[in-house]
Amino acid sequence: MKVFESIIETQNYIKSHSVGFVPTMGALHEGHISLISRAVKENELSVASIFVNPTQFNNPDDLAKYPRTLETDLDRLEKAGCDVVFVPSVREMYPGPAVLKIDFGRLEQILEGAFRPGHFNGVGLVVSKLFHIVRPHRAYFGQKDIQQCAIINRLVNDLSFGIELVFCETVREPDGLAMSSRNVRLSPEKRQAAPFIYQSLLQGKELLLNGVSPAETERQVAAAYNGHPDFTLEYYEVVAFENLERIQHYDPSVKTAVVTAAHLDGVRLIDNIIF
Helix, strand or coil: CEEECCHHHHHHHCCCCCEEEEEECCCCCHHHHHHHHHHHHHCCEEEEEECCCHHHCCCHHHHHHCCCCHHHHHHHHHHCCCCEEECCCHHHHCCCCCCCCCCCHHHHCCCHHHHCCCHHHHHHHHHHHHHHHHCCCEEEEEHHHHHHHHHHHHHHHHCCCCCEEEEECCCECCCCCECCHHHHHCCHHHHHHCCHHHHHHHHHHHHHHCCCCHHHHHHHHHHHHHCCCCEEEEEEEEEECCCCCECCCCCCCCCEEEEEEEEECCEEEEEEEEC
16 A cells, blocks of 8 residues: 655556545544445545545634544555555645635535535535545545535536546444544543434434424424433434425425434534435
8 A cells, every 4th residue: 555645646656547536534434444445346546535624624623623543544544455545734735825715505505514614615625636636537425424425516517527426325333323533532421322313313204204394303303402411403404315405395205314413522423314
């Protein structure tokens, strides 16, 4: 496995007809490894990046607390069969202040965008840069970040990147908690409470399938969150999968998602289910 810190070295090495790319911010877990494994299987050359991107953090404390485990990450990538890892510094990625703004319209104003202003501009900027550097044929992302997937899909289509996007199902712990780099920040006691997030999504799905309206479903589950001593709810919404807009009536023939974000033990966690 080759590890490069510079853009030029990375580009000089990556000269394959089939490149599968997995961009990450490190602190890798089995969800990331599942993406790498698929990239290894489906491409001649597999490439991962590890870069904690400062432009997508609207909270400086969140950026400072983001786990950084480079040695462990590299070991896991090598064992997964990854061919190339790009590990740039902030100066390498941003030689000067980032001033370009990418407007994703309504898509960046709802859900995550409403609580993390500027986040998706940062995501769009760094993903664009990484795509130009790596020049992959396929790029792999997890559906736990459903809105990020939608943002990147818009980016690729509107800017004609010519990259095949592969969105993969969320990988979960045995108790249902979606795997996340942030989970390691939970205390053992609060980690025991964390599966409530996934349970709340399943509850919402069951209510909808039993004829309860989206608005009443949201109300009932929000009440359950508000009654739980460990959680502070940011949002819980029933949305159309196609555009992530809130729906008024559930139609089982139309792809739907239930999405949520909540704080637990000072850690902000997101999750969703699609059906």
